[in-house]
Each structure stands twice: as structure tokens, then as C-alpha cells.
Amino acid sequence: xxxxxxxxxxxxxxxxPLKVFFSFSxxxxxxKTSPSFIFMFDKEFGMNKNKSTDAASAHGDGxxxxxxxxxxxxxxxxxxxxxxxxxxxxxxxxxxxxxxxGKTTMLRIIAGFETPDxxxxxxxxxRINDLPPYKxxxxxxxxxxxxFPHLNVYENVAFGLRLRKKQDKLTEREIADRVKETLxxxxxxxxxxxxxxxxxxxxxxxxAIARALVNHPKVLLLDEPLSALDxxxxxxxxxxxxxxxxxxxxxxxxxxxxxxEALSMSDTVVVMAExxxxxxxxxxxxxNEPINAFVADFIGESNIxxxxxxxxxxxxxxxxxxxxxxxxxxxxxxxxVVVRPEDVDVVAVDKGMVVGTVTSVVFKGVxxxxxxxxxxxxxxxQTTDYVSPGATVxxxxxxxxxxxxxxxxxxxxxxxxSSFSDELDRLSNPDxxxxxxxxKDSSDDNQ
Amino acid sequence: MKxxxxxxxxxxxxxxxxxxxxxxxxxxxxxxxxxxxxNGRFTFSNIAELSAHWETxxxxxxxxxxxxxxxxxxxxxxxxxxxxAPAKRRSMxxxxxxxxxxxxxxxxxxxxxxxxDDGGFLNSLLGSIGIPEFHIVGTSGAVIFGMVYxxxxxxxxxIHSVLTKMDDRLSEAAFDLGxxxxxxxxxxxxxxxxxxxxxxxxxxxxxxxxxxxxSQKLGGGTIFLIGDTIEMQFQNPATYNVGAAISLVMMILxxxxxxxxxxxxxxxxxxxxxxx
Numbered sequence: 001x002x003x004x005x006x007x008x009x010x011x012x013x014x015x016x017p018l019k020v021f022f023s024f025s026x027x028x029x030x031x032k033t034s035p036s037f038i039f040m041f042d043k044e045f046g047m048n049k050n051k052s053t054d055a056a057s058a059h060g061d062g063x064x065x066x067x068x069x070x071x072x073x074x075x076x077x078x079x080x081x082x083x084x085x086x087x088x089x090x091x092x093x094x095x096x097x098x099x100x101x102g103k104t105t106m107l108r109i110i111a112g113f114e115t116p117d118x119x120x121x122x123x124x125x126x127r128i129n130d131l132p133p134y135k136x137x138x139x140x141x142x143x144x145x146x147x148f149p150h151l152n153v154y155e156n157v158a159f160g161l162r163l164r165k166k167q168d169k170l171t172e173r174e175i176a177d178r179v180k181e182t183l184x185x186x187x188x189x190x191x192x193x194x195x196x197x198x199x200x201x202x203x204x205x206x207x208a209i210a211r212a213l214v215n216h217p218k219v220l221l222l223d224e225p226l227s228a229l230d231x232x233x234x235x236x237x238x239x240x241x242x243x244x245x246x247x248x249x250x251x252x253x254x255x256x257x258x259x260x261e262a263l264s265m266s267d268t269v270v271v272m273a274e275x276x277x278x279x280x281x282x283x284x285x286x287x288n289e290p291i292n293a294f295v296a297d298f299i300g301e302s303n304i305x306x307x308x309x310x311x312x313x314x315x316x317x318x319x320x321x322x323x324x325x326x327x328x329x330x331x332x333x334x335x336x337v338v339v340r341p342e343d344v345d346v347v348a349v350d351k352g353m354v355v356g357t358v359t360s361v362v363f364k365g366v367x368x369x370x371x372x373x374x375x376x377x378x379x380x381x382q383t384t385d386y387v388s389p390g391a392t393v394x395x396x397x398x399x400x401x402x403x404x405x406x407x408x409x410x411x412x413x414x415x416x417x418s419s420f421s422d423e424l425d426r427l428s429n430p431d432x433x434x435x436x437x438x439x440k441d442s443s444d445d446n447q
Numbered sequence: 448m449k450x451x452x453x454x455x456x457x458x459x460x461x462x463x464x465x466x467x468x469x470x471x472x473x474x475x476x477x478x479x480x481x482x483x484x485x486n487g488r489f490t491f492s493n494i495a496e497l498s499a500h501w502e503t504x505x506x507x508x509x510x511x512x513x514x515x516x517x518x519x520x521x522x523x524x525x526x527x528x529x530x531x532a533p534a535k536r537r538s539m540x541x542x543x544x545x546x547x548x549x550x551x552x553x554x555x556x557x558x559x560x561x562x563x564d565d566g567g568f569l570n571s572l573l574g575s576i577g578i579p580e581f582h583i584v585g586t587s588g589a590v591i592f593g594m595v596y597x598x599x600x601x602x603x604x605x606i607h608s609v610l611t612k613m614d615d616r617l618s619e620a621a622f623d624l625g626x627x628x629x630x631x632x633x634x635x636x637x638x639x640x641x642x643x644x645x646x647x648x649x650x651x652x653x654x655x656x657x658x659x660x661x662s663q664k665l666g667g668g669t670i671f672l673i674g675d676t677i678e679m680q681f682q683n684p685a686t687y688n689v690g691a692a693i694s695l696v697m698m699i700l701x702x703x704x705x706x707x708x709x710x711x712x713x714x715x716x717x718x719x720x721x722x723x
Binding site for chain 1: 614616617619620621622623624625626627630634635638639641
């Protein structure tokens with residue numbers, strides 16, 4: 001049995017402390033060398049069971065939230081099973097997954113709106129399973145903003161401060177200053193007296209962020225906050241959120257189903273599916289070193305082919321033996337091979353490692369996206385050179401364009417481009433679900 | 448006013464005719480009688496006679512204010528509980544609340560009298576377990592009880608409809624920002640349900656203040672409210688004009704109070720609910 005560990009470096013330096021945040025975030029000033037934390041992926045089960053190493057598990061060294069083997073069931077349906085995750089100070093963590101993967105439930109458990117059936121949640125070393133939401137030092141930005149319609153922008157933002165007015169000995173003056181400062185942080189200065197219901201979606205979004213940030217939480221939870229915005233606005237807000245996170249040094253836990261959003265904003269991406277964590281890592285790790293077919297398929301486009309690892313640095317798939325950069329597998333071990341569409345070169349037939357027939361070509365602006373049929377497996381290839389449909393082409397793949405993964409329960413379910421969604425597959429073959437998988441498995445046995 | 452299409456006018460016309468015959472015309476009659484004497488001559492003497500009834504009027508205001516307050520105190524938690532119930536049970540609870548409304552108000556009041564009367568259902572029940580019979584009908588408590596009983600659904604329905612439409616995330620947002628359950632209720636749920644409260648209060652207060660049969664039946668002839676006064680004036684053709692004058696003044700007072708309340712609720716929408 002082999003273990004491979006991926007090191008996730010969460011080093012994070014904050015350079016621009018905002019005056020207004022002096023009172024709460026010591027970390028903004030302490031330039032600390034946050035320790036790397038290591039997740040061990042248990043290759044035998046084809047699924048990661050991330051365990052922090054001893055160095056990271058000593059609480060107080062930057063771990064803000066620790067989630068320990070959490071399970072949650074709704075009406076007999078397992079929504080989360082045995083989830084464990086450490087979230088560090090100043091980290092921008094994204095929970096990424098398709099709808100129904102449990103990411104929102106996990107966020108709601110951290111916020112305190114749901115209680116886990118099993119497992120524990122720790123906040124700064126303290127177990128908070130039974131702590132009601134209003135006693136937790138974190139705030140949430142809700143999916144549809146959930147602004148209070150009976151209050152104007154100013155009162156919405158001041159809401160949390162007014163509640164702590166006595167406790168924190170805040171004067172009206174101080175509240176006004178903090179609201180003003182936070183509104184300028186989200187570029188909403190001058191909107192104080194506006195009715196929140198008459199604001200645009202993007203402006204409401206900003207109010208929601210300001211309403212949460214003004215309380216100076218240690219952790220900010222964001223539940224798909226950008227999903228209701230149009231594309232351009234979403235991109236602006238992504239940059240702005242990232243910027244706000246850098247400025248304030250608050251830990252962000254961001255939930256999204258948009259992989260591009262996750263890659264462009266996060267320090268750490270947590271890929272979830274079917275109530276389990278599939279992979280935890282930096283955006284580059286997740287993209288370049290996906291742990292299984294699910295992750296490879298969900299993050300970006302991937303051709304996922306059944307292959308056999310002949311020996312270190314040598315893998316056979318699509319009827320050809322390729323040189324690769326991966327090692328540490330058993331001899332003749334069956335593996336999943338990932339080749340990204342942009343990493344395949346289209347060459348003349350005699351120069352190609354494999355030969356296939358182009359079945360369709362779609363112009364995408366930056367490149368052409370073509371589907372190439374190689375032994376009945378449909379590859380997606382992105383190229384800037386036009387090739388007409390029906391042509392026979394050679395494909396050339398560099399060793400470092402090949403990524404080898406352990407087989408998992410997701411093997412054979414993803415990565416063939418006969419269609420883009422599972423749904424279309426099911427619609428076209430209502431009788432034989434997973435028929436494709438069986439077919440591929442048997443052809444694999446012949447190799 | 449927006450220009451209405453021809454079709455819209457055609458469709459609206461039956462209602463307009465109806466409203467003119469049965470709403471505007473009677474109101475004009477009331478106004479006419481209020482300002483004329485028996486011979487049809489213009490006079491203010493009917494209005495002047497109102498001063499004789501101001502005590503009755505005050506008593507009516509007190510009774511209906513108390514009844515409205517009790518309806519609100521019972522009705523709000525009830526509406527809240529119904530709105531938080533699972534959808535299936537909610538429609539059952541609403542039906543239960545509505546069933547008495549399918550019966551005529553007068554009949555409901557009579558049946559309430561049968562229950563509360565000396566020797567009635569309640570008293571014989573109490574008697575059978577050894578509690579001495581006591582006098583209910585004829586007390587002001589009975590009249591207020593009758594008002595609450597008859598008009599409670601009018602309080603619950605509008606509040607319930609506002610509460611069910613309210614997004615659960617709003618309470619969650621309140622918890623998230625540091626509210627405990629009570630604070631979330633006071634600072635978010637309650638101010639947001641204000642429009643429902645106001646229409647509920649209006650819908651209970653207005654019929655309570657003008658009722659006459661509840662005080663007649665449950666007041667046992669000892670409690671005399673402004674509604675009874677008006678009814679009495681209209682039973683004698685000689686006092687039609689005074690009755691009309693009281694009605695007119697009542698109507699104007701109710702209109703003013705409703706307008707004030709509506710204004711109050713609009714205000715709170717605009718300047719950020721600092722009412723609480």
C-alpha cells in the first residue's frame with residue numbers, strides 16, 4: 001500500500017491592515033509563518049481521509065475551525081458522512097461541489113443553524129456543537145442576501161452592532177463610524193438612507209457583506225453569494241471579495257458550485273461530492289493533481305481514460321504506451337488517466353501517438369473545441385487549428401500532460417465526451433444505466 | 448391616474464354601478480338625514496345632540512380597544528404558531544379557525560349566550576363538579592369575550608398571511624447577527640409583520656366599535672354601546688336623523704383612525720423601523 005501526501009501551503013501574509021479592524025484581528029499585524037498542513041490520501045480506498053499531522057492538530061497554531069468526523073442525515077438521506085476538515089486563520093477556503101453534495105449543510109453546521117448527528121465542531125479549540133448561532137463569533141452572507149426589508153441600508157448594517165451596543169459599550173457615534181467605514185469597504189458610501197428593496201442585486205449583495213463584516217467576525221461564511229449576479233458583475237465581486245479578505249484578514253468559508261469561481265478566489269479548495277470530501281488542496285493542486293475521476297471531471301474539462309501502469313513513468317492507454325511523470329504504482333496496476341483537452345496536440349497522422357476521427361468541431365472564440373473518436377472513446381481536444389469534421393488526425397501528448405490517478409468508485413463514470421452531462425446519457429439509454437461503464441471495463445480487461 | 452383600456456372600463460362597470468347604488472347612495476342618504484330635520488330642512492341640531500351620547504361612545508371605544516388588544520395578544524402567537532407548523536397541519540389549523548366564520552355572526556353570538564347564560568351549558572357543567580353557578584351574561588367581561596370570540600379570526604388571518612410569506616432566512620440572519628430568539632422576534636419578525644397587525648387591528652376594532660347585537664345579547668340589556676344607540680335611533684322614525692348623525696360621525700372617526708394607522712405603517716417602512 002502506498003501513500004502519497006499532498007502538501008497544502010496556506011501561508012498568508014496580510015499587509016494592509018485597515019484602521020477600523022484594529023480592535024479585533026491581532027493576526028493582521030502578527031506576520032506569522034503559518035504551518036503547512038498535510039493531508040494524507042489513503043490510496044488503498046481510492047478516497048482521501050484527510051488527517052492533519054501532529055504539527056497542525058495542536059490547536060491554536062492557526063486552526064480556527066476544526067471539523068471532526070461529522071455526519072448528518074435528513075429524512076433518512078445521508079447528507080454528510082464522516083467529514084473532517086481544518087480551517088486556518090486568514091484562509092480563503094472554498095467548499096466546492098455540485099448541488100446536493102452537502103456543502104451548504106456543512107456551512108449551516110458551522111454557522112449553527114444545523115446540528116451534526118455525529119462528530120464535533122471546534123471553534124478556536126472550543127467545542128461549539130451546542131452553541132447557538134448568536135453566540136458564535138462568525139457571520140454569514142446568505143445566498144439571497146436575506147436583508148431586512150423594514151430597515152434601510154444603514155440600519156441593516158448597524159443591526160449586529162446595535163445588539164452588542166451594551167456589551168461592547170459602543171456609542172451611536174462609534175456605530176456610525178463603523179457602519180460608514182464598512183460601507184466604504186464595499187463601495188457603498190452614500191447609500192445609507194436607501195431602501196434595501198430598491199437596490200440592484202449587486203448592491204444588495206454588498207449590503208449583505210457589509211452587514212456581516214461590520215461585526216468583525218473571526219470567520220465569514222458565504223453561501224453561494226454571487227450565484228444571483230450576472231457574469232461580469234460576478235467577476236468584479238470575486239475580485240472585490242478576495243480583496244476584502246486580504247484587507248481584513250478574516251477567514252472566509254465560501255460555498256459555490258462554480259469551479260472557476262473556486263479556482264480564482266481560494267487559498268484552499270475543498271471538493272465535495274455525495275456528502276464526502278473528495279480532495280483538499282490549493283487551486284493548482286486540485287487542477288493539476290486531481291485525486292479521482294470525480295474531481296478531474298468537476299474541475300475543468302478532462303478526458304479520463306482507463307489505463308494500466310506498466311511500471312514507473314510508463315502507462316498504457318488508448319492502445320499506446322506513453323511516457324509519463326508519475327511513479328509509485330504497482331506493476332500493471334489499473335489506473336485512471338487524465339489528459340486535459342488543452343494539453344493534447346493535434347498532429348499529422350504519421351506523427352501521432354494515437355489516431356482518431358474528428359466527429360465534431362465547435363468554435364469557442366479562443367480555440368476550437370473538437371471531439372475526437374479514438375476506439376469509441378470520445379476525447380475532447382482544444383486547439384487553435386481548424387480541422388474539418390470527419391478528418392483523421394494524430395494526437396501527440398507530452399509526458400507531463402498525463403496525470404495518473406488511483407481507480408475509485410467514480411472510475412468510468414466521467415471523462416468521456418459522448419455528451420457533456422450525465423443526464424443526456426441517461427435520456428438516450430433509458431434502459432441501460434451505467435451501460436457505458438460496463439462496456440469500458442470489459443474492453444479494459446482485454447488490454 | 449393611468450389611462451384604462453376600454454375593455455377594463457367595460458369589465459369594471461357592473462361593479463361601479465353596484466358601488467354607486469349600494470355604497471355611495473346610502474352614504475349620501477346618511478349624510479342627508481344627518482343634516483336635516485324631520486321636515487327635510489337643513490339643520491345642525493342632530494350633530495348638536497351627539498353630546499348626549501359621548502359617554503356611550505367612550506365606553507364603546509374602551510370595550511373595542513380591550514377586545515382588540517386581547518385579540519392581538521391571542522391572535523399573534525396563534526398566527527405565529529400556525530405559520531410555523533408543517534404545511535399539511537397548517538391548512539388544517541386554518542380550516543379549524545375558519546369553520547366558525549361559515550356561521551352567521553348573530554347565530555354564533557346566540558350560541559355563545561346559550562353556553563354562558565345562567566343555567567347554560569358552562570354553568571351546568573361547573574355545577575356538576577360542585578362549583579356554584581355564577582353570573583356571566585350581563586357583565587362587561589361577557590361582552591368583551593363575545594367580541595374576541597367573534598372577531599379573533601379577523602386578527603389571525605392577515606397576520607398569518609404576512610408571517611407565512613416571510614423568508615425563514617431573515618430570522619436566521621437575525622440569529623447570525625447576534626439575536627437570541629426573543630430579540631429576533633422583536634427586531635425582525637414583529638416589525639416585518641406590522642402590516643398584518645395593522646390590518647388585523649383594523650378588522651377587529653371597526654366591527655367591535657359598531658357592534659350592537661353582541662352587547663345586546665351578552666350584555667343582558669345592562670350594557671349599552673354606541674351601536675345599540677344607533678340601532679335604537681333607527682327603530683323610531685322620529686329619531687332617524689339623530690341616528691344618521693351618530694353614524695356619520697362614527698364613520699368619519701373610524702376613517703381617520705384607519706388612515707392614521709396606515710400612515711404609521713408606511714412610515715415605518717421608509718425610515719427603518721425605529722418604532723421598537
